[in-house]
Amino acid sequence: MINKQNLFCWLIVLCVPLIPHIASSQVYFTNGLKIQEVTDTSAVIWTRLCKHPKPVAIWHKQKDAPFRTPIDFDNYMPVNQMDGAVEGTFGEVRITLTTQDRVTTTDWKYVSVYKDFTLMEVINGLKPNTVYHVLLEGRKKKDSVITEIKGHFKTAPSSKTIIPVGFTSSTCQYFWDYDDPIRGFKAYDAMLKLNPDFHCQTGDYVYYDKPGPLSFNIELARHKWHAINAWPSLVDFYSSIPSFLQKDDHDILKDDASPDSEPFGELTFEDALSIWHEQVPLNGKPFRTIRWGKDLEVWLVEAREFRSDNNIDDGENKSIFGKEQKAWLQASIESSDATFKILMSPTPVVGPDRVKGKNDNHSNDSYKTEGSWLRRFLSTQKNMFVVNGDRHWQYVSKDLETGLLEFSQGATSDEHAQGWNPDDYRPEHEFLRVKGGFLYVSVYREDNIPTINFRHYDVDGNVVHEKIIR
Incomplete structure:
Protein backbone atom coordinates (compact mmCIF):
# COMPACT_ATOMS: atom_id res chain seq x y z
CA MET A 1 0.00 0.00 0.00
CA ILE A 2 1.37 3.42 -1.00
CA ASN A 3 0.84 6.19 1.54
CA LYS A 4 0.99 9.92 0.77
CA GLN A 5 4.58 10.28 2.02
CA ASN A 6 5.88 7.45 -0.19
CA LEU A 7 3.94 8.78 -3.19
CA PHE A 8 5.51 12.24 -2.68
CA CYS A 9 9.02 10.69 -2.51
CA TRP A 10 8.44 8.78 -5.73
CA LEU A 11 7.20 11.90 -7.50
CA ILE A 12 10.40 13.73 -6.49
CA VAL A 13 12.62 10.90 -7.72
CA LEU A 14 10.77 10.60 -11.02
CA CYS A 15 10.85 14.35 -11.62
CA VAL A 16 14.49 15.09 -10.67
CA PRO A 17 15.98 13.70 -13.91
CA LEU A 18 13.47 15.77 -15.93
CA ILE A 19 14.23 19.21 -14.45
CA PRO A 20 17.54 19.89 -16.27
CA HIS A 21 16.00 19.09 -19.68
CA ILE A 22 15.22 22.81 -19.97
CA ALA A 23 18.98 23.32 -20.41
CA SER A 24 19.74 20.05 -22.20
CA SER A 25 22.58 21.66 -24.17
CA GLN A 26 24.57 22.18 -20.95
CA VAL A 27 26.92 19.77 -19.19
CA TYR A 28 27.95 19.71 -15.53
CA PHE A 29 30.89 18.67 -13.33
CA THR A 30 28.67 17.10 -10.65
CA ASN A 31 31.35 14.51 -9.81
CA GLY A 32 33.99 17.20 -9.45
CA LEU A 33 37.60 16.91 -10.52
CA LYS A 34 40.49 15.00 -9.05
CA ILE A 35 44.18 15.93 -9.15
CA GLN A 36 46.07 12.69 -8.68
CA GLU A 37 49.46 10.98 -8.89
CA VAL A 38 51.28 14.28 -8.47
CA THR A 39 55.08 14.23 -8.73
CA ASP A 40 57.62 17.04 -8.98
CA THR A 41 57.06 17.27 -12.76
CA SER A 42 53.64 15.74 -13.52
CA ALA A 43 50.02 15.29 -12.45
CA VAL A 44 46.91 13.46 -13.64
CA ILE A 45 43.63 15.35 -13.98
CA TRP A 46 40.34 13.40 -13.85
CA THR A 47 36.73 14.44 -14.32
CA ARG A 48 33.36 13.21 -15.59
CA LEU A 49 30.76 15.09 -17.62
CA CYS A 50 27.29 14.88 -16.10
CA LYS A 51 23.75 15.50 -17.34
CA HIS A 52 22.41 17.20 -14.20
CA PRO A 53 23.88 19.75 -11.76
CA LYS A 54 22.95 17.73 -8.67
CA PRO A 55 22.57 14.04 -7.84
CA VAL A 56 19.19 12.45 -7.18
CA ALA A 57 18.21 13.31 -3.60
CA ILE A 58 18.43 10.65 -0.89
CA TRP A 59 14.91 9.45 -0.17
CA HIS A 60 15.34 6.06 1.52
CA LYS A 61 15.40 5.72 5.29
CA GLN A 62 18.21 3.67 6.81
CA LYS A 63 18.82 1.01 9.41
CA ASP A 64 20.79 1.82 12.57
CA ALA A 65 24.61 1.99 12.42
CA PRO A 66 26.95 0.38 11.66
CA PHE A 67 26.21 -0.21 7.99
CA ARG A 68 23.15 2.01 7.73
CA THR A 69 21.76 0.13 4.75
CA PRO A 70 18.66 1.62 3.12
CA ILE A 71 15.32 0.08 4.08
CA ASP A 72 13.18 -1.53 1.34
CA PHE A 73 15.67 -0.65 -1.40
CA ASP A 74 14.69 -2.04 -4.82
CA ASN A 75 17.89 -3.25 -6.48
CA TYR A 76 16.08 -3.49 -9.84
CA MET A 77 14.68 0.04 -10.03
CA PRO A 78 16.10 2.26 -12.82
CA VAL A 79 19.61 3.32 -11.83
CA ASN A 80 19.00 6.95 -12.74
CA GLN A 81 16.30 7.07 -10.05
CA MET A 82 18.46 5.65 -7.24
CA ASP A 83 19.56 7.80 -4.29
CA GLY A 84 22.68 9.74 -5.28
CA ALA A 85 22.43 8.87 -8.99
CA VAL A 86 24.38 11.09 -11.40
CA GLU A 87 23.85 10.44 -15.09
CA GLY A 88 26.75 11.06 -17.45
CA THR A 89 26.51 12.83 -20.78
CA PHE A 90 28.40 13.25 -24.02
CA GLY A 91 30.47 16.39 -24.55
CA GLU A 92 34.02 17.70 -24.49
CA VAL A 93 36.43 19.04 -21.90
CA ARG A 94 39.35 21.47 -21.94
CA ILE A 95 41.95 21.85 -19.17
CA THR A 96 43.89 25.02 -18.35
CA LEU A 97 46.76 25.14 -15.84
CA THR A 98 47.99 28.52 -14.66
CA THR A 99 51.04 29.55 -12.62
CA GLN A 100 52.38 33.01 -11.83
CA ASP A 101 54.23 33.12 -15.13
CA ARG A 102 52.67 30.54 -17.42
CA VAL A 103 49.32 29.39 -18.85
CA THR A 104 48.96 25.94 -20.44
CA THR A 105 45.75 24.85 -22.17
CA THR A 106 44.91 21.47 -23.69
CA ASP A 107 42.80 20.91 -26.77
CA TRP A 108 39.10 20.18 -26.36
CA LYS A 109 38.66 16.41 -25.88
CA TYR A 110 35.49 14.35 -26.15
CA VAL A 111 34.36 11.96 -23.45
CA SER A 112 32.93 8.57 -24.35
CA VAL A 113 30.00 6.50 -23.13
CA TYR A 114 32.36 3.51 -23.22
CA LYS A 115 34.45 5.11 -20.46
CA ASP A 116 31.45 6.35 -18.50
CA PHE A 117 31.97 9.91 -19.81
CA THR A 118 35.19 10.25 -17.79
CA LEU A 119 38.35 12.06 -18.88
CA MET A 120 41.87 11.36 -17.66
CA GLU A 121 44.70 13.62 -18.78
CA VAL A 122 48.38 13.15 -17.85
CA ILE A 123 50.11 16.53 -17.62
CA ASN A 124 53.92 16.49 -17.89
CA GLY A 125 56.56 19.20 -17.85
CA LEU A 126 55.50 20.79 -14.57
CA LYS A 127 57.83 22.64 -12.22
CA PRO A 128 58.66 21.26 -8.75
CA ASN A 129 57.16 22.83 -5.63
CA THR A 130 54.93 25.09 -7.68
CA VAL A 131 51.27 26.09 -7.23
CA TYR A 132 49.05 25.37 -10.24
CA HIS A 133 45.52 26.68 -10.64
CA VAL A 134 43.24 24.35 -12.57
CA LEU A 135 40.32 25.36 -14.77
CA LEU A 136 38.14 22.72 -16.40
CA GLU A 137 35.65 23.78 -19.07
CA GLY A 138 32.92 21.52 -20.37
CA ARG A 139 30.49 21.88 -23.22
CA LYS A 140 28.03 19.76 -25.17
CA LYS A 141 29.33 20.97 -28.52
CA LYS A 142 31.15 23.96 -30.00
CA ASP A 143 28.28 26.45 -29.80
CA SER A 144 26.94 25.24 -26.41
CA VAL A 145 27.07 26.94 -23.03
CA ILE A 146 30.39 26.36 -21.24
CA THR A 147 30.40 25.08 -17.65
CA GLU A 148 33.45 25.55 -15.41
CA ILE A 149 34.97 23.96 -12.32
CA LYS A 150 38.15 25.20 -10.63
CA GLY A 151 40.80 23.68 -8.41
CA HIS A 152 44.45 24.00 -7.48
CA PHE A 153 47.41 21.94 -6.33
CA LYS A 154 51.10 22.15 -5.56
CA THR A 155 53.64 19.84 -7.17
CA ALA A 156 56.08 17.85 -5.07
CA PRO A 157 59.48 19.35 -4.27
CA SER A 158 62.58 17.63 -5.64
CA SER A 159 64.04 14.72 -3.71
Whole structure:
Protein backbone atom coordinates (compact mmCIF):
# COMPACT_ATOMS: atom_id res chain seq x y z
CA MET A 1 0.00 0.00 0.00
CA ILE A 2 1.37 3.42 -1.00
CA ASN A 3 0.84 6.19 1.54
CA LYS A 4 0.99 9.92 0.77
CA GLN A 5 4.58 10.28 2.02
CA ASN A 6 5.88 7.45 -0.19
CA LEU A 7 3.94 8.78 -3.19
CA PHE A 8 5.51 12.24 -2.68
CA CYS A 9 9.02 10.69 -2.51
CA TRP A 10 8.44 8.78 -5.73
CA LEU A 11 7.20 11.90 -7.50
CA ILE A 12 10.40 13.73 -6.49
CA VAL A 13 12.62 10.90 -7.72
CA LEU A 14 10.77 10.60 -11.02
CA CYS A 15 10.85 14.35 -11.62
CA VAL A 16 14.49 15.09 -10.67
CA PRO A 17 15.98 13.70 -13.91
CA LEU A 18 13.47 15.77 -15.93
CA ILE A 19 14.23 19.21 -14.45
CA PRO A 20 17.54 19.89 -16.27
CA HIS A 21 16.00 19.09 -19.68
CA ILE A 22 15.22 22.81 -19.97
CA ALA A 23 18.98 23.32 -20.41
CA SER A 24 19.74 20.05 -22.20
CA SER A 25 22.58 21.66 -24.17
CA GLN A 26 24.57 22.18 -20.95
CA VAL A 27 26.92 19.77 -19.19
CA TYR A 28 27.95 19.71 -15.53
CA PHE A 29 30.89 18.67 -13.33
CA THR A 30 28.67 17.10 -10.65
CA ASN A 31 31.35 14.51 -9.81
CA GLY A 32 33.99 17.20 -9.45
CA LEU A 33 37.60 16.91 -10.52
CA LYS A 34 40.49 15.00 -9.05
CA ILE A 35 44.18 15.93 -9.15
CA GLN A 36 46.07 12.69 -8.68
CA GLU A 37 49.46 10.98 -8.89
CA VAL A 38 51.28 14.28 -8.47
CA THR A 39 55.08 14.23 -8.73
CA ASP A 40 57.62 17.04 -8.98
CA THR A 41 57.06 17.27 -12.76
CA SER A 42 53.64 15.74 -13.52
CA ALA A 43 50.02 15.29 -12.45
CA VAL A 44 46.91 13.46 -13.64
CA ILE A 45 43.63 15.35 -13.98
CA TRP A 46 40.34 13.40 -13.85
CA THR A 47 36.73 14.44 -14.32
CA ARG A 48 33.36 13.21 -15.59
CA LEU A 49 30.76 15.09 -17.62
CA CYS A 50 27.29 14.88 -16.10
CA LYS A 51 23.75 15.50 -17.34
CA HIS A 52 22.41 17.20 -14.20
CA PRO A 53 23.88 19.75 -11.76
CA LYS A 54 22.95 17.73 -8.67
CA PRO A 55 22.57 14.04 -7.84
CA VAL A 56 19.19 12.45 -7.18
CA ALA A 57 18.21 13.31 -3.60
CA ILE A 58 18.43 10.65 -0.89
CA TRP A 59 14.91 9.45 -0.17
CA HIS A 60 15.34 6.06 1.52
CA LYS A 61 15.40 5.72 5.29
CA GLN A 62 18.21 3.67 6.81
CA LYS A 63 18.82 1.01 9.41
CA ASP A 64 20.79 1.82 12.57
CA ALA A 65 24.61 1.99 12.42
CA PRO A 66 26.95 0.38 11.66
CA PHE A 67 26.21 -0.21 7.99
CA ARG A 68 23.15 2.01 7.73
CA THR A 69 21.76 0.13 4.75
CA PRO A 70 18.66 1.62 3.12
CA ILE A 71 15.32 0.08 4.08
CA ASP A 72 13.18 -1.53 1.34
CA PHE A 73 15.67 -0.65 -1.40
CA ASP A 74 14.69 -2.04 -4.82
CA ASN A 75 17.89 -3.25 -6.48
CA TYR A 76 16.08 -3.49 -9.84
CA MET A 77 14.68 0.04 -10.03
CA PRO A 78 16.10 2.26 -12.82
CA VAL A 79 19.61 3.32 -11.83
CA ASN A 80 19.00 6.95 -12.74
CA GLN A 81 16.30 7.07 -10.05
CA MET A 82 18.46 5.65 -7.24
CA ASP A 83 19.56 7.80 -4.29
CA GLY A 84 22.68 9.74 -5.28
CA ALA A 85 22.43 8.87 -8.99
CA VAL A 86 24.38 11.09 -11.40
CA GLU A 87 23.85 10.44 -15.09
CA GLY A 88 26.75 11.06 -17.45
CA THR A 89 26.51 12.83 -20.78
CA PHE A 90 28.40 13.25 -24.02
CA GLY A 91 30.47 16.39 -24.55
CA GLU A 92 34.02 17.70 -24.49
CA VAL A 93 36.43 19.04 -21.90
CA ARG A 94 39.35 21.47 -21.94
CA ILE A 95 41.95 21.85 -19.17
CA THR A 96 43.89 25.02 -18.35
CA LEU A 97 46.76 25.14 -15.84
CA THR A 98 47.99 28.52 -14.66
CA THR A 99 51.04 29.55 -12.62
CA GLN A 100 52.38 33.01 -11.83
CA ASP A 101 54.23 33.12 -15.13
CA ARG A 102 52.67 30.54 -17.42
CA VAL A 103 49.32 29.39 -18.85
CA THR A 104 48.96 25.94 -20.44
CA THR A 105 45.75 24.85 -22.17
CA THR A 106 44.91 21.47 -23.69
CA ASP A 107 42.80 20.91 -26.77
CA TRP A 108 39.10 20.18 -26.36
CA LYS A 109 38.66 16.41 -25.88
CA TYR A 110 35.49 14.35 -26.15
CA VAL A 111 34.36 11.96 -23.45
CA SER A 112 32.93 8.57 -24.35
CA VAL A 113 30.00 6.50 -23.13
CA TYR A 114 32.36 3.51 -23.22
CA LYS A 115 34.45 5.11 -20.46
CA ASP A 116 31.45 6.35 -18.50
CA PHE A 117 31.97 9.91 -19.81
CA THR A 118 35.19 10.25 -17.79
CA LEU A 119 38.35 12.06 -18.88
CA MET A 120 41.87 11.36 -17.66
CA GLU A 121 44.70 13.62 -18.78
CA VAL A 122 48.38 13.15 -17.85
CA ILE A 123 50.11 16.53 -17.62
CA ASN A 124 53.92 16.49 -17.89
CA GLY A 125 56.56 19.20 -17.85
CA LEU A 126 55.50 20.79 -14.57
CA LYS A 127 57.83 22.64 -12.22
CA PRO A 128 58.66 21.26 -8.75
CA ASN A 129 57.16 22.83 -5.63
CA THR A 130 54.93 25.09 -7.68
CA VAL A 131 51.27 26.09 -7.23
CA TYR A 132 49.05 25.37 -10.24
CA HIS A 133 45.52 26.68 -10.64
CA VAL A 134 43.24 24.35 -12.57
CA LEU A 135 40.32 25.36 -14.77
CA LEU A 136 38.14 22.72 -16.40
CA GLU A 137 35.65 23.78 -19.07
CA GLY A 138 32.92 21.52 -20.37
CA ARG A 139 30.49 21.88 -23.22
CA LYS A 140 28.03 19.76 -25.17
CA LYS A 141 29.33 20.97 -28.52
CA LYS A 142 31.15 23.96 -30.00
CA ASP A 143 28.28 26.45 -29.80
CA SER A 144 26.94 25.24 -26.41
CA VAL A 145 27.07 26.94 -23.03
CA ILE A 146 30.39 26.36 -21.24
CA THR A 147 30.40 25.08 -17.65
CA GLU A 148 33.45 25.55 -15.41
CA ILE A 149 34.97 23.96 -12.32
CA LYS A 150 38.15 25.20 -10.63
CA GLY A 151 40.80 23.68 -8.41
CA HIS A 152 44.45 24.00 -7.48
CA PHE A 153 47.41 21.94 -6.33
CA LYS A 154 51.10 22.15 -5.56
CA THR A 155 53.64 19.84 -7.17
CA ALA A 156 56.08 17.85 -5.07
CA PRO A 157 59.48 19.35 -4.27
CA SER A 158 62.58 17.63 -5.64
CA SER A 159 64.04 14.72 -3.71
CA LYS A 160 66.94 16.91 -2.56
CA THR A 161 64.81 19.68 -1.05
CA ILE A 162 64.52 19.86 2.73
CA ILE A 163 60.98 21.04 3.32
CA PRO A 164 58.12 20.33 5.79
CA VAL A 165 55.41 18.01 4.48
CA GLY A 166 52.07 16.87 5.82
CA PHE A 167 49.58 14.39 4.39
CA THR A 168 46.24 12.90 5.39
CA SER A 169 45.09 9.30 5.04
CA SER A 170 41.66 7.69 5.27
CA THR A 171 39.89 4.43 4.46
CA CYS A 172 36.52 2.62 4.37
CA GLN A 173 33.64 4.91 3.33
CA TYR A 174 30.24 3.34 2.65
CA PHE A 175 27.88 5.79 0.91
CA TRP A 176 25.00 5.07 3.31
CA ASP A 177 27.20 5.61 6.40
CA TYR A 178 27.49 9.34 5.66
CA ASP A 179 27.43 11.56 8.76
CA ASP A 180 26.37 14.88 7.21
CA PRO A 181 23.17 14.81 5.10
CA ILE A 182 24.25 17.92 3.18
CA ARG A 183 28.04 17.59 2.87
CA GLY A 184 28.43 13.81 3.04
CA PHE A 185 31.41 12.99 5.26
CA LYS A 186 32.58 15.38 7.96
CA ALA A 187 36.10 13.91 7.93
CA TYR A 188 36.76 15.34 4.45
CA ASP A 189 35.93 18.87 5.58
CA ALA A 190 38.12 18.36 8.68
CA MET A 191 41.02 17.13 6.53
CA LEU A 192 40.65 20.06 4.13
CA LYS A 193 41.09 22.51 7.02
CA LEU A 194 44.55 21.01 7.65
CA ASN A 195 45.51 21.82 4.04
CA PRO A 196 47.66 18.70 3.55
CA ASP A 197 50.22 18.51 0.76
CA PHE A 198 48.53 15.33 -0.45
CA HIS A 199 46.07 12.62 0.58
CA CYS A 200 46.28 8.81 0.57
CA GLN A 201 43.03 6.85 0.43
CA THR A 202 43.85 3.22 1.21
CA GLY A 203 40.82 1.47 -0.24
CA ASP A 204 37.16 0.58 0.20
CA TYR A 205 36.31 3.91 -1.41
CA VAL A 206 33.06 2.22 -2.49
CA TYR A 207 31.28 -0.99 -1.47
CA TYR A 208 29.98 -3.04 -4.39
CA ASP A 209 28.73 -5.79 -2.08
CA LYS A 210 26.67 -3.65 0.34
CA PRO A 211 23.04 -2.75 -0.36
CA GLY A 212 21.84 0.46 -1.90
CA PRO A 213 22.39 -1.06 -4.52
CA LEU A 214 24.26 -4.36 -4.59
CA SER A 215 26.45 -3.96 -7.68
CA PHE A 216 25.58 -7.07 -9.64
CA ASN A 217 26.58 -5.53 -12.99
CA ILE A 218 28.70 -2.78 -14.54
CA GLU A 219 25.95 -0.12 -14.49
CA LEU A 220 25.30 -0.63 -10.77
CA ALA A 221 29.03 -0.65 -9.99
CA ARG A 222 29.55 2.64 -11.80
CA HIS A 223 26.63 4.14 -9.87
CA LYS A 224 28.54 3.62 -6.61
CA TRP A 225 31.34 5.92 -7.86
CA HIS A 226 28.91 8.52 -9.18
CA ALA A 227 27.00 8.73 -5.91
CA ILE A 228 29.92 9.01 -3.51
CA ASN A 229 31.91 11.38 -5.74
CA ALA A 230 28.96 13.80 -5.82
CA TRP A 231 29.05 14.51 -2.06
CA PRO A 232 30.07 18.20 -1.73
CA SER A 233 32.73 17.43 0.90
CA LEU A 234 34.50 15.09 -1.55
CA VAL A 235 34.13 17.50 -4.48
CA ASP A 236 35.70 20.34 -2.48
CA PHE A 237 38.49 18.19 -1.03
CA TYR A 238 39.68 16.42 -4.16
CA SER A 239 39.62 19.56 -6.31
CA SER A 240 42.35 21.15 -4.18
CA ILE A 241 44.29 18.30 -2.51
CA PRO A 242 46.47 15.99 -4.64
CA SER A 243 45.40 12.41 -4.00
CA PHE A 244 46.66 8.86 -4.37
CA LEU A 245 44.07 6.07 -4.27
CA GLN A 246 44.60 2.38 -3.62
CA LYS A 247 42.02 -0.33 -4.19
CA ASP A 248 40.84 -2.98 -1.76
CA ASP A 249 38.36 -5.84 -1.89
CA HIS A 250 35.07 -3.88 -1.86
CA ASP A 251 36.33 -1.57 -4.64
CA ILE A 252 37.16 -4.48 -6.88
CA LEU A 253 34.32 -6.98 -6.40
CA LYS A 254 33.33 -8.20 -2.92
CA ASP A 255 34.69 -9.09 0.52
CA ASP A 256 38.20 -10.66 0.40
CA ALA A 257 38.26 -10.50 -3.42
CA SER A 258 41.12 -11.97 -5.44
CA PRO A 259 41.61 -12.69 -9.17
CA ASP A 260 40.26 -16.20 -8.44
CA SER A 261 36.96 -14.91 -7.02
CA GLU A 262 33.68 -15.92 -8.61
CA PRO A 263 31.72 -13.08 -10.25
CA PHE A 264 29.47 -10.95 -8.06
CA GLY A 265 26.26 -11.47 -9.97
CA GLU A 266 27.28 -10.53 -13.52
CA LEU A 267 30.23 -8.39 -12.40
CA THR A 268 33.57 -10.12 -12.94
CA PHE A 269 36.92 -9.27 -11.38
CA GLU A 270 38.10 -8.08 -14.82
CA ASP A 271 35.00 -5.87 -15.22
CA ALA A 272 35.61 -4.25 -11.86
CA LEU A 273 39.28 -3.72 -12.63
CA SER A 274 38.33 -1.87 -15.83
CA ILE A 275 35.89 0.31 -13.87
CA TRP A 276 38.62 1.09 -11.34
CA HIS A 277 40.93 2.41 -14.08
CA GLU A 278 38.02 4.39 -15.50
CA GLN A 279 37.22 6.08 -12.19
CA VAL A 280 40.70 6.33 -10.64
CA PRO A 281 43.51 7.86 -12.70
CA LEU A 282 46.93 6.23 -12.65
CA ASN A 283 50.15 7.05 -14.46
CA GLY A 284 51.88 3.69 -14.67
CA LYS A 285 51.71 0.57 -12.52
CA PRO A 286 49.44 0.30 -9.44
CA PHE A 287 52.48 -0.13 -7.18
CA ARG A 288 54.44 3.11 -6.99
CA THR A 289 56.01 5.61 -4.59
CA ILE A 290 55.41 9.21 -3.55
CA ARG A 291 58.60 11.19 -3.05
CA TRP A 292 58.06 14.52 -1.28
CA GLY A 293 61.37 16.22 -0.65
CA LYS A 294 64.45 14.91 1.13
CA ASP A 295 62.74 13.58 4.23
CA LEU A 296 59.73 11.52 3.04
CA GLU A 297 59.00 8.64 0.67
CA VAL A 298 55.76 6.66 0.69
CA TRP A 299 55.24 3.21 -0.89
CA LEU A 300 51.78 2.46 -2.30
CA VAL A 301 51.34 -1.29 -2.74
CA GLU A 302 48.72 -3.19 -4.70
CA ALA A 303 46.94 -5.82 -2.59
CA ARG A 304 44.32 -7.34 -4.92
CA GLU A 305 45.50 -7.73 -8.52
CA PHE A 306 48.45 -10.06 -7.95
CA ARG A 307 47.48 -12.06 -4.87
CA SER A 308 47.16 -15.80 -4.52
CA ASP A 309 43.85 -17.46 -3.77
CA ASN A 310 43.17 -16.68 -0.10
CA ASN A 311 42.07 -20.24 0.60
CA ILE A 312 45.14 -22.19 -0.51
CA ASP A 313 47.62 -23.45 2.09
CA ASP A 314 50.22 -20.97 3.32
CA GLY A 315 53.80 -21.34 2.10
CA GLU A 316 56.67 -19.65 0.25
CA ASN A 317 54.64 -19.35 -2.95
CA LYS A 318 51.54 -17.83 -1.39
CA SER A 319 51.62 -14.06 -1.80
CA ILE A 320 49.56 -10.91 -1.63
CA PHE A 321 52.14 -8.92 -3.62
CA GLY A 322 53.18 -11.29 -6.39
CA LYS A 323 56.79 -11.83 -7.48
CA GLU A 324 57.32 -8.62 -9.50
CA GLN A 325 55.85 -6.29 -6.88
CA LYS A 326 57.63 -8.05 -4.01
CA ALA A 327 61.00 -7.69 -5.75
CA TRP A 328 60.27 -4.04 -6.56
CA LEU A 329 59.24 -3.31 -2.99
CA GLN A 330 62.41 -4.72 -1.45
CA ALA A 331 64.78 -3.17 -3.98
CA SER A 332 63.18 0.29 -3.98
CA ILE A 333 63.03 0.55 -0.18
CA GLU A 334 66.66 -0.54 0.20
CA SER A 335 67.82 2.00 -2.40
CA SER A 336 65.83 4.95 -1.05
CA ASP A 337 67.71 7.81 0.63
CA ALA A 338 64.60 9.36 2.20
CA THR A 339 64.89 10.09 5.92
CA PHE A 340 61.47 8.61 6.73
CA LYS A 341 59.82 5.75 4.85
CA ILE A 342 56.18 4.71 5.04
CA LEU A 343 54.50 1.63 3.62
CA MET A 344 50.91 2.51 2.75
CA SER A 345 49.06 -0.82 2.84
CA PRO A 346 45.37 -1.33 2.01
CA THR A 347 45.32 -4.14 4.61
CA PRO A 348 47.01 -4.71 8.00
CA VAL A 349 50.61 -5.86 8.30
CA VAL A 350 50.97 -5.89 12.09
CA GLY A 351 47.38 -5.97 13.36
CA PRO A 352 46.19 -7.53 15.58
CA ASP A 353 43.20 -8.48 13.45
CA ARG A 354 40.07 -10.41 14.25
CA VAL A 355 40.76 -14.15 14.37
CA LYS A 356 37.34 -15.34 13.30
CA GLY A 357 36.61 -15.20 9.59
CA LYS A 358 39.69 -13.21 8.47
CA ASN A 359 42.23 -14.76 6.12
CA ASP A 360 43.21 -12.13 3.57
CA ASN A 361 45.96 -9.94 5.05
CA HIS A 362 49.54 -10.14 6.31
CA SER A 363 48.50 -10.16 9.96
CA ASN A 364 46.41 -13.32 9.41
CA ASP A 365 47.80 -16.87 9.66
CA SER A 366 46.71 -17.55 6.07
CA TYR A 367 49.58 -15.30 4.89
CA LYS A 368 51.91 -15.98 7.80
CA THR A 369 54.98 -16.78 5.69
CA GLU A 370 54.94 -13.58 3.64
CA GLY A 371 53.68 -11.55 6.59
CA SER A 372 56.58 -12.68 8.79
CA TRP A 373 59.07 -11.86 6.01
CA LEU A 374 57.51 -8.43 5.45
CA ARG A 375 57.55 -7.43 9.13
CA ARG A 376 61.16 -8.58 9.54
CA PHE A 377 62.27 -6.78 6.40
CA LEU A 378 60.52 -3.50 7.20
CA SER A 379 61.84 -3.52 10.76
CA THR A 380 65.42 -3.63 9.48
CA GLN A 381 64.91 -0.40 7.51
CA LYS A 382 65.76 2.76 9.41
CA ASN A 383 62.76 5.00 10.22
CA MET A 384 60.25 2.73 8.41
CA PHE A 385 56.57 2.64 9.40
CA VAL A 386 53.27 1.17 8.18
CA VAL A 387 49.97 2.98 7.65
CA ASN A 388 47.12 0.58 6.91
CA GLY A 389 43.53 0.72 5.76
CA ASP A 390 40.70 -1.84 5.84
CA ARG A 391 40.16 -1.88 9.63
CA HIS A 392 37.16 0.07 10.88
CA TRP A 393 38.85 1.15 14.09
CA GLN A 394 41.83 3.36 14.90
CA TYR A 395 44.97 1.99 16.48
CA VAL A 396 48.72 2.20 16.88
CA SER A 397 50.32 -1.25 17.17
CA LYS A 398 53.89 -2.34 17.79
CA ASP A 399 54.83 -5.80 16.57
CA LEU A 400 55.99 -7.79 19.59
CA GLU A 401 58.67 -9.65 17.62
CA THR A 402 60.20 -6.95 15.40
CA GLY A 403 59.09 -3.64 16.94
CA LEU A 404 57.52 -2.49 13.64
CA LEU A 405 54.95 0.29 14.19
CA GLU A 406 51.60 0.33 12.36
CA PHE A 407 49.02 3.14 12.30
CA SER A 408 45.39 2.39 11.36
CA GLN A 409 43.27 5.39 10.31
CA GLY A 410 39.85 3.94 11.15
CA ALA A 411 36.67 4.28 9.08
CA THR A 412 35.73 7.63 7.54
CA SER A 413 32.61 7.99 9.72
CA ASP A 414 31.61 6.87 13.21
CA GLU A 415 28.59 5.17 11.62
CA HIS A 416 30.99 2.84 9.79
CA ALA A 417 33.22 2.03 12.79
CA GLN A 418 32.92 -1.52 14.13
CA GLY A 419 34.67 -4.89 14.25
CA TRP A 420 36.68 -4.69 17.50
CA ASN A 421 35.80 -4.59 21.18
CA PRO A 422 36.98 -1.16 22.44
CA ASP A 423 37.94 -2.75 25.78
CA ASP A 424 40.09 -5.42 24.13
CA TYR A 425 43.53 -3.85 24.52
CA ARG A 426 46.25 -6.26 23.41
CA PRO A 427 49.98 -6.13 24.30
CA GLU A 428 50.61 -4.75 20.79
CA HIS A 429 48.33 -1.75 21.26
CA GLU A 430 49.77 1.67 22.03
CA PHE A 431 46.45 3.26 21.11
CA LEU A 432 42.97 1.86 20.42
CA ARG A 433 39.73 3.66 19.52
CA VAL A 434 36.72 2.07 17.81
CA LYS A 435 35.48 5.23 16.13
CA GLY A 436 35.84 6.91 12.77
CA GLY A 437 38.32 9.57 11.72
CA PHE A 438 41.58 9.91 9.81
CA LEU A 439 45.35 10.12 10.18
CA TYR A 440 47.58 13.14 9.60
CA VAL A 441 51.31 12.54 9.18
CA SER A 442 53.74 15.47 9.26
CA VAL A 443 57.48 15.47 8.67
CA TYR A 444 59.61 18.46 9.62
CA ARG A 445 62.92 19.44 11.23
CA GLU A 446 63.41 20.83 14.73
CA ASP A 447 66.91 22.22 15.29
CA ASN A 448 67.76 20.43 12.04
CA ILE A 449 66.69 17.07 13.56
CA PRO A 450 64.23 15.24 11.25
CA THR A 451 60.95 14.56 13.07
CA ILE A 452 57.79 12.62 12.14
CA ASN A 453 54.46 13.12 13.86
CA PHE A 454 51.49 10.71 13.54
CA ARG A 455 48.20 12.26 14.68
CA HIS A 456 44.87 10.46 14.83
CA TYR A 457 41.83 12.73 14.45
CA ASP A 458 38.14 12.14 14.99
CA VAL A 459 35.66 12.96 12.21
CA ASP A 460 35.24 16.52 13.51
CA GLY A 461 38.95 17.27 13.32
CA ASN A 462 39.89 16.87 16.98
CA VAL A 463 43.21 15.19 17.84
CA VAL A 464 42.62 11.94 19.75
CA HIS A 465 46.18 10.56 19.76
CA GLU A 466 49.67 11.71 18.83
CA LYS A 467 53.02 9.94 18.47
CA ILE A 468 56.17 11.95 17.73
CA ILE A 469 59.43 10.30 16.63
CA ARG A 470 62.64 12.30 16.27
